[in-house]
Amino acid sequence: xxxxxxxxxxxxxxxxxxxxxxxxxxxxxxxxxxxxxxxxxxxxxxxxxxxxxxxxxxxxxxxxxxxxxxxxxxxxxxxxxxxxxxxxxxxxxxxxxxxxxxxxxxxxxxxxxxxxxxxxxxxxxxxxxxxxxxxxxxxxxxxxxxxxxxxxxxxxxxxxxxxxxxxxxxxxxxxxxxxxxxxxxxxxxxxxxxxxxxxxxxxxxxxxxxxxxxxxxxxxxxxxxxxxxxxxxxxxxxxxxxxxxxxxxxxxxxxxxxxxxxxxxxxxxxxxxxxxxxxxxxxxxxxxxxxxxxxxxxxxxxxxxxxxxxxxxxxxxxxxxxxxxxxxxxxxxxxxxxxxxxxxxxxxxxxxxxxxxxxxxxxxxxxxxxxx
Amino acid sequence: xxxxxxxxxxxxxxxxxxxxxxxxxxxxxxxxxxxxxxxxxxxxxxxxxxxxxxxxxxxxxxxxxxxxxxxxxxxxxxxxxxxxxxxxxxxxxxxxxxxxxxxxxxxxxxxx
Numbered sequence: 229x230x231x232x233x234x235x236x237x238x239x240x241x242x243x244x245x246x247x248x249x250x251x252x253x254x255x256x257x258x259x260x261x262x263x264x265x266x267x268x269x270x271x272x273x274x275x276x277x278x279x280x281x282x283x284x285x286x287x288x289x290x291x292x293x294x295x296x297x298x299x300x301x302x303x304x305x306x307x308x309x310x311x312x313x314x315x316x317x318x319x320x321x322x323x324x325x326x327x328x329x330x331x332x333x334x335x336x337x338x339x340x341x342x343x344x345x346x347x348x349x350x351x352x353x354x355x356x357x358x359x360x361x362x363x364x365x366x367x368x369x370x371x372x373x374x375x376x377x378x379x380x381x382x383x384x385x386x387x388x389x390x391x392x393x394x395x396x397x398x399x400x401x402x403x404x405x406x407x408x409x410x411x412x413x414x415x416x417x418x419x420x421x422x423x424x425x426x427x428x429x430x431x432x433x434x435x436x437x438x439x440x441x442x443x444x445x446x447x448x449x450x451x452x453x454x455x456x457x458x459x460x461x462x463x464x465x466x467x468x469x470x471x472x473x474x475x476x477x478x479x480x481x482x483x484x485x486x487x488x489x490x491x492x493x494x495x496x497x498x499x500x501x502x503x504x505x506x507x508x509x510x511x512x513x514x515x516x517x518x519x520x521x522x523x524x525x526x527x528x529x530x531x532x533x534x535x536x537x538x539x540x541x542x543x544x545x546x547x548x549x550x551x552x553x554x555x556x557x558x559x560x561x562x563x564x565x566x567x568x569x570x571x572x573x574x575x576x577x578x579x580x581x582x583x584x585x586x587x588x589x590x591x592x593x594x595x596x597x598x599x600x
Numbered sequence: 601x602x603x604x605x606x607x608x609x610x611x612x613x614x615x616x617x618x619x620x621x622x623x624x625x626x627x628x629x630x631x632x633x634x635x636x637x638x639x640x641x642x643x644x645x646x647x648x649x650x651x652x653x654x655x656x657x658x659x660x661x662x663x664x665x666x667x668x669x670x671x672x673x674x675x676x677x678x679x680x681x682x683x684x685x686x687x688x689x690x691x692x693x694x695x696x697x698x699x700x701x702x703x704x705x706x707x708x709x710x711x712x
Binding site: 264265289311 | 617618619620623657659660661662664665671673674707708710
């Protein structure tokens with residue numbers, strides 16, 4: 229396999245695959261795949277980079293899961309039935325009334341570390357599913373939804389979605405997930421039992437700001453060599469846990485806004501973080517119309533703006549929660565996509581940025597495969 | 601239906617919207633062989649069962665796989681009528697069953 233990177237981009241109107249060699253200067257762009265469909269997420273298997281899973285959906289025709297076995301050259305549909313286990317029950321609706329659990333779409337696909345046929349799916353209405361046959365069939369890990377707090381979960385503006393799935397690299401039974409707007413949850417027995425891990429989060433928008441559940445967690449990132457250290461972009465606040473989510477502390481520091489969606493960690497520097505501050509929870513664009521990635525090299529609190537190559541005037545895009553990723557090349561590449569259709573790459577850990585593509589449909593997700 | 605042999609197969613003409621034609625890998629109009637009921641009738645459920653048996657990729661795209669209900673932004677037209685709110689087990693119009701009219705599956709005009 230040729231050494232380089234493959235960037236999987238999910239957009240509002242299809243998927244795109246961007247390929248480059250190690251230089252990351254010249255790019256081959258292929259797509260759109262599944263033109264006209266929303267691709268909430270596409271991700272490759274760590275165990276077999278030719279295996280890629282993609283979530284394809286529309287409000288008209290529902291959900292499909294597509295699978296590639298040739299590195300994104302072609303895709304075939306696999307199983308798209310996500311049955312809730314047993315009686316689905318109810319969660320809270322926006323007005324606090326009970327609302328039946330209804331499957332809407334798959335937000336996130338997380339292939340397992342060592343088996344290309346094992347993949348997890350985070351769905352709306354929030355639940356976690358697992359497939360061990362390459363996506364042909366899906367079974368709910370219903371201990372999450374049924375652990376007790378489920379009837380009190382309430383959707384965020386984007387729906388009641390399970391959008392983050394972190395697989396512990398050395399403890400195969402530990403899975404951490406995040407749900408908007410219920411919070412973060414963890415299992416240590418492979419998904420049978422779950423508990424909320426939101427201690428230290430404070431959300432002024434809910435009746436009890438320190439409640440056990442009800443927090444609008446936007447995304448959580450983890451460095452694979454320091455899996456007990458978690459970094460969270462919450463609706464407001466950037467947070468850090470040093471004990472696998474048992475407790476959290478705020479690391480927003482000098483950010484111009486601690487609202488945002490994405491957060492990620494440098495591939496080789498576990499204390500180097502990236503966020504994209506967004507103005508308020510209602511305007512959803514960068515402060516002052518300037519697109520700035522903020523980097524902390526100290527694990528949070530001290531942040532520096534990274535602006536070289538990014539638009540510094542009249543920029544009113546957003547960066548969605550799954551739309552940032554890093555590669556593992558020697559000089560870590562950082563990537564993010566915007567709702568304006570740009571996908572940016574930094575070949576030097578964020579010091580400067582270049583647009584790989586300028587005018588894709590609104591970007592929903594960006595994942596990178598480092599091809600060795 | 602008078603004059604129709606019970607248990608015989610109807611050849612139902614069907615059109616799908618763009619995205620579903622792409623998924624199924626078909627172009628233009630389909631002709632589906634659909635088993636008639638004992639009364640010689642054909643229901644929408646029977647047509648969709650036949651469609652999904654031929655094209656498993658379409659399972660879940662027209663109706664919910666668990667409940668069997670029509671997806672909200674999908675409509676069924678035939679004989680210049682909107683059949684979307686008819687019971688899915690109701691007999692389809694004779695003209696659809698005898699192939700003189702096309703059963704149209706379409707996506708509602710909505711969104712961007």
